[in-house]
Amino acid sequence: MKVELEADKCVASGQCVLAAMDVFDQDDDGIAILLEDEPAPELLDDVKEAIAVCPAAAIRLVEQ
Amino acid sequence: MVGASAAGLAAAETLRREGYDGTLTLVGDEPQAPYDRPPLSKQVLAAQWQPARLALRPPADLAALDLDLRLGVAATGLELTERTVRLADGTEVPYDGLIVATGVRPRRLPGAGAHVLRTLDDALVLRDRLGPGVRLVVVGAGFLGAEAAAVAWRLGAKVTLLEPAAVPLAHAVGAEVGALLARAHVERGVDLRCGVTASEVTEDGVRLADGELVESDEVLVAVGSQPNTEWLEGSGLAVGDGVVCDEYCEAARNVYAAGDVARWHNPLFGTSMRIEHRTNAAEQGMAAARNLLRPDTRKPFAPVPYFWSDQYDMKIQAYGYLRGHDEVAVVDGDLAEGRFVAAYRTGGGLSGALAVGMPPRVLRVWRQAIAAGAAWGEAVRTDATVAGA
Ligand SMILES: Cc1cc2nc3c(=O)[nH]c(=O)nc-3n(C[C@H](O)[C@H](O)[C@H](O)COP(=O)(O)OP(=O)(O)OC[C@H]3O[C@@H](n4cnc5c(N)ncnc54)[C@H](O)[C@@H]3O)c2cc1C
Ligand code: SF4
Numbered sequence: 001m002k003v004e005l006e007a008d009k010c011v012a013s014g015q016c017v018l019a020a021m022d023v024f025d026q027d028d029d030g031i032a033i034l035l036e037d038e039p040a041p042e043l044l045d046d047v048k049e050a051i052a053v054c055p056a057a058a059i060r061l062v063e064q
Numbered sequence: 065m066v067g068a069s070a071a072g073l074a075a076a077e078t079l080r081r082e083g084y085d086g087t088l089t090l091v092g093d094e095p096q097a098p099y100d101r102p103p104l105s106k107q108v109l110a111a112q113w114q115p116a117r118l119a120l121r122p123p124a125d126l127a128a129l130d131l132d133l134r135l136g137v138a139a140t141g142l143e144l145t146e147r148t149v150r151l152a153d154g155t156e157v158p159y160d161g162l163i164v165a166t167g168v169r170p171r172r173l174p175g176a177g178a179h180v181l182r183t184l185d186d187a188l189v190l191r192d193r194l195g196p197g198v199r200l201v202v203v204g205a206g207f208l209g210a211e212a213a214a215v216a217w218r219l220g221a222k223v224t225l226l227e228p229a230a231v232p233l234a235h236a237v238g239a240e241v242g243a244l245l246a247r248a249h250v251e252r253g254v255d256l257r258c259g260v261t262a263s264e265v266t267e268d269g270v271r272l273a274d275g276e277l278v279e280s281d282e283v284l285v286a287v288g289s290q291p292n293t294e295w296l297e298g299s300g301l302a303v304g305d306g307v308v309c310d311e312y313c314e315a316a317r318n319v320y321a322a323g324d325v326a327r328w329h330n331p332l333f334g335t336s337m338r339i340e341h342r343t344n345a346a347e348q349g350m351a352a353a354r355n356l357l358r359p360d361t362r363k364p365f366a367p368v369p370y371f372w373s374d375q376y377d378m379k380i381q382a383y384g385y386l387r388g389h390d391e392v393a394v395v396d397g398d399l400a401e402g403r404f405v406a407a408y409r410t411g412g413g414l415s416g417a418l419a420v421g422m423p424p425r426v427l428r429v430w431r432q433a434i435a436a437g438a439a440w441g442e443a444v445r446t447d448a449t450v451a452g453a
Pocket of ligand 2: 016050
């Protein structure tokens, strides 16, 4: 599974970092950064949590 | 789930993700698939985004949830003992569990012809009326009114902002931060008029309580909202400025509420609250779904509320429950420069933090302290500048 992030939708809430800090970070303006676009299977639950709590619907998981 | 927006969709996704594979009905009175509201007063009003960008999920992801999706039809009644929801098209939907997520709608003023801003249609209609030289009166300088005023100003409209309070948003963020936000309007030539009460919308503009007419081409009324709970009247559910729930977001056995419509007891702050923030809608929808699905391991919903607002070049972000605070202190940066963190005290505790123009890690520390229930004295150095002093 691959994580996709639409940075121009991101509102800098940081919810994804709280949910999955191994996969997401934020730049100095708060915009989300992907640390890992193909996260290990054990991180997928955290990524799904991040997708659910992102207030901008900016994150997706896609099958490769 | 009744209400097909942020909270209802989050609940539906959570139920599926946690393994529920039975029938899942999502009822919504708007015709569109679930879409996001915050961009309505930002990118949509500014004509930067087309409506398709607002979809909360791509059609394929929505289809994968295998929902019994009833869009464009309102729920009109609830039978708690029969466990059915009545719909406007005459059908009845039986349930074992129910999540109420019907949100809020804008309050209005007497008189016809004013805009409100809650739905996609509202935003598109207003967007098409804005442009250079258009005289817009915005009634209410809360977050929504301020955002709309900022966008309209950028589009070249001549904006008047009417606010009953002496300082906009003072009740929410304190007088000092409110004054800073007010300055952003005034510096750009938006005509901010505080301490005035709008009583009526007329063909020519807005009539004030003292009889004066503020002339305009378009009027946007942004004076707060009221929960969509009429369909629950007579159902036996307790309603009082929202659906009244316990700390688990439960309103009656197997009936939960989430999002803007839900009033619940937040144990972290020890008070009942109803939160109209985008992140709360998703988090509470998820919490309600989990508690409904697994009552034996249910957990109190005790979040640190979060919101953001974009006004001109400022991004405002806040954690906590600022309403009713007793003291504000600037704890980082400089209020006058518009780059700062303000901390809020309620009783003896740290109840909130608001930042403008600060990097995210700074605010994260404050969120942590609020989540931990930090005492004011521990969290804030006593030599911190008191805002405005
Ligand atoms: C213009 C605008 C800008 C915003 N900006 C921000 C922001 O910058 N930051 C922030 O944190 N928050 C913001 N918000 C708030 C945020 O959008 C809301 O908190 C969020 O949408 C709440 O989601 P909800 O699902 O609880 O309710 P809603 O989004 O209100 O959804 C409720 C749904 O239920 C439907 N419904 C109502 N009654 C019935 C019925 N009887 N039967 C069937 N369906 C029904 C409604 O039509 C609606 O589709 C903004 C809101 C608006 C309107
Ligand atoms: S949760 Fe969404 S909006 Fe918030 S920082 Fe992450 S990607 Fe951006």
